[in-house]
Amino acid sequence: MLTIATGNKAVAAAVKAAKPGVIAAYPITPQTEIVEQIAEYVTAGALASEYIPVESEHSAMAACIGASAAGVRTFTATSSHGLLYMHEMVHWAAGARLPIVMANVNRALGPGWNVWAEHTDAFSQRDTGWLQVFVSTVQEAYDATLMAFRIAEHENVLLPVMVNLDGFTLSHITQSLEAFDPGDFIPPVRIPHAIDVENPCVYGPLTGPADYFRFRWDIERSMRDSVGVIADVEREFAERFGRSYGPTEDYRCEDAEVVVVAMGTLGKEAEVAVDLLRQEGVAAGSMRLRWFRPFPKLDLAGRDVVVIDRDYSFGFGGVVAHSIRSTTGAEPYSVIAGLGGQEVTHEDIAGFVKTRQSGKEFWFGVNDRV
Amino acid sequence: MYEIRIHSRGGQGGVTAARLLALAAFRDGKHATACPFYGAERRGAPVVSFVRIDDQPIRVYSQIQKPDLVIVLDTSIMDVVDVFQGLREDGAVLLNSSHDLDGSDLTAYHVDLTGIALALDLVVAGSPILNTPVLGALAKLGIVSLPSVKEAISETFADERNVQAAEKAYQEMTV
Incomplete structure (x- = not known):
């Protein structure tokens, strides 16, 4: 029905x-x-x-x-x-x-x-x-x-x-x-x-x-x-x-130079950010990570990676960013955002992509780049 | 995509109005999402709900920043909340009121939803029901069709006065 x-x-x-x-x-x-x-x-x-x-x-x-x-x-x-x-x-x-x-x-x-x-x-x-x-x-x-x-x-x-x-x-x-x-x-x-x-x-x-x-x-x-x-x-x-699912939901990734990895609803919001970025000439794509255990092998070779973690492991870092670093060898730009329901819009996500610095961690809204 | 923000007070049915509107849009064959913003709600506190309607699946989950339409179910909220915040230049306001918005260039519509509910004795726990008559006003604005509004209300509520209230608001509101 x-x-x-x-x-x-x-x-x-x-x-x-x-x-x-x-x-x-x-x-x-x-x-x-x-x-x-x-x-x-x-x-x-x-x-x-x-x-x-x-x-x-x-x-x-x-x-x-x-x-x-x-x-x-x-x-x-x-x-x-x-x-x-x-x-x-x-x-x-x-x-x-x-x-x-x-x-x-x-x-x-x-x-x-x-x-x-x-x-x-x-x-x-x-x-x-x-x-x-x-x-x-x-x-x-x-x-x-x-x-x-x-x-x-x-x-x-x-x-x-x-x-x-x-x-x-x-x-x-x-x-x-x-x-x-x-x-x-x-x-x-x-x-x-x-x-x-x-x-x-x-x-x-x-x-x-x-x-x-x-x-x-x-x-x-x-x-x-x-x-x-x-x-x-x-x-x-x-x-x-009639509906297909996989370990990730990939959106406009084929020719992407930068890929946003996010989970849950932020993964959908990231698709809208990708459309915005594409209009501005940025070759962006998104991978919404569906399965966390077993953790899938993502193909991110040769691309910049922006990971949005709606979580944090204190004294260590974003759990997803570190999981991707250890399984792919990528050096993601690790964005910590959305904790406790913090509002994160597609414009915000497009901003993360445009200001990315591989290997750095950024707490959205805290104005600190660490 | 058409984006609507509904301002009401806890207990006035703003959340249900959003859900009914999404259902009516869905019955029109559109994609729709209804999303209440939950804070520390209690009866009488100002609350906000959001509705998005589009021909395409909706992937945006963040709150609506630039609404096309703002609905105010209780105009006393306007003393404490800037209900026009972010409203698009070509946007509009729909007020539950017997009179128009004074001294404003905004496109504003008004209909006395409270009066319609009271006339039909559509009152629950002392509060007039506003979430079903407001659907009639939204049909008049062409956001959803009147048949889909009636269908959405009938699917949700057994009391036929809810459909009558929507029809009355449809007839009474001038656009």
């Missing part, structure tokens, strides 16, 4: 289409609308899931872990401090190889108390073993949430997937949405190591160094395998439903 919806409502609609058996969540701004909408679906009988309104995010993830270990498709949603509060269980979900899908509505971390968009919350879970994808439109929020179940539950992956959408900038914006029945694109879930009462075994026992080490390698092996699985699922999605 073609309608209009917010980013939050799109996520809820995709969850309804994927029919998880168990949904456990705790509301937090700006994610609240997702869990409200799901609760309404369940109450109205439109979604036959067990909805558990838990008392905390830690419990939300713990409930998903228990249900997933029992072989059930599971979903939760959170944001910011909620994500941090469940951190211990976020590690556990990946270590236990449970294909839980979680929407994270990206929001800054306090203090100062701030409810607006930033990516530091998701990046703080970088090393947990979760796959992470970042979306930029209401439709993409729907499509990526659907695909997340397929990717997470694939027998060569069996790792949880986090779908990230910018707080307010996408979670609360209204755009067109085509919600559809995915049919057998989302087959019944099958978790091979699910609890089987006919074949009792121990889950999560004390594990010695040798076995632990092999388990860790197995996570990384699946993370590497997920690259191909993601590509296959995204290709099948394009063939069946």
Whole structure:
């Protein structure tokens, strides 16, 4: 059905289409609308899931872990401090190889108390073993949430997937949405190591160094395998439903001398900046980075690179800029912008490109070039 | 791209007006985004929402700096907020008021949305509903079509007085 919806409502609609058996969540701004909408679906009988309104995010993830270990498709949603509060269980979900899908509505971390968009919350879970994808439109929020179940539950992956959408900038914006029945694109879930009462075994026992080490390698092996699985699922999605996605969304990059790399809604705003720059004779392009884990190999050879980080690793630098530096050898102009929902326009982004200095870091609005 | 900024007070329905307008534009076959700016809202505080309408998919997420149209659902806000900030030279203002904008060269339209809501007893929690009649005024300005406005309102609200309010605003406003 073609309608209009917010980013939050799109996520809820995709969850309804994927029919998880168990949904456990705790509301937090700006994610609240997702869990409200799901609760309404369940109450109205439109979604036959067990909805558990838990008392905390830690419990939300713990409930998903228990249900997933029992072989059930599971979903939760959170944001910011909620994500941090469940951190211990976020590690556990990946270590236990449970294909839980979680929407994270990206929001800054306090203090100062701030409810607006930033990516530091998701990046703080970088090393947990979760796959992470970042979306930029209401439709993409729907499509990526659907695909997340397929990717997470694939027998060569069996790792949880986090779908990230910018707080307010996408979670609360209204755009067109085509919600559809995915049919057998989302087959019944099958978790091979699910609890089987006919074949009792121990889950999560004390594990010695040798076995632990092999388990860790197995996570990384699946993370590497997920690259191909993601590509296959995204290709099948394009063939069946007509919208293509990849590790990045490239815009006017073919002949670009300078490429802007950004994530989420800023990645879309960057496309408008590219059009502005092209009108002024600057051969610019943009790459919107969609997958953060597994981190894709970007082809940036021979071009200037401007990276916009809506995050920061204190004492180190912009997380995306450093990731691109270490994976491509590029020396990006690292722009730190949009923290705590700071307004960043396409004119601002065009300005970053025109004043770029490779290898330097620039905090937008602070007037310091470091 | 046509860009609209809506000024209202928390509880007056500015956010819903933006969403309804985007839905009506979408029913017209256009691309549209509606985006409220969320701050520390509470009932009665000045709030702003944005709507963009275009024939192409809209990739801009930043706030509207140079609106084509400014809608003021509560003119008392004009004492505390510069509602004309950034308004394009060829832009226009739509006021919820029984009289025109005094002493200004701006292209201004006015319609008494509050009066229309009260006449239909369209009142929730003591506040007259402004977000459905304003859609009729926007149809009169040609930003969206009247059939799409009625469709958008009917899809969203069961109470038929909301559609009547939009029709009344369409009839009453002079352009």
